[in-house]
Amino acid sequence: MSDANVRIPEEARDRLAAVAAAEGLSLRAYLARLAETLLTPAERAERAERARAALAGWNGYAPTVSEERELDSELDRRLAQAAGR
Numbered sequence: 001m002s003d004a005n006v007r008i009p010e011e012a013r014d015r016l017a018a019v020a021a022a023e024g025l026s027l028r029a030y031l032a033r034l035a036e037t038l039l040t041p042a043e044r045a046e047r048a049e050r051a052r053a054a055l056a057g058w059n060g061y062a063p064t065v066s067e068e069r070e071l072d073s074e075l076d077r078r079l080a081q082a083a084g085r
Contacts, residue, residue, distance in 0.1 A: 003028075013027070016030065
């Protein structure tokens with residue numbers, strides 16, 4: 001496996017290195033593990049679509065794009081309210 005250089009602020013590097021060390025990992029190993037756990041935007045969209053299809057197949061719930069936006073806005077409002085913003 002070849003390595004790559006990534007330029008980030010020193011503060012970010014130091015923070016990531018501290019987290020890695022606390023978990024008994026090198027920064028390289030920690031970042032490799034982190035990359036394996038994150039989803040790309042395409043993977044997130046695919047997972048969301050599978051979830052929508054499963055939900056529709058299970059109980060027939062299939063909100064429109066407009067309904068999803070309204071529900072997302074309501075959730076954002078409630079989360080902000082709960083956080084005291």
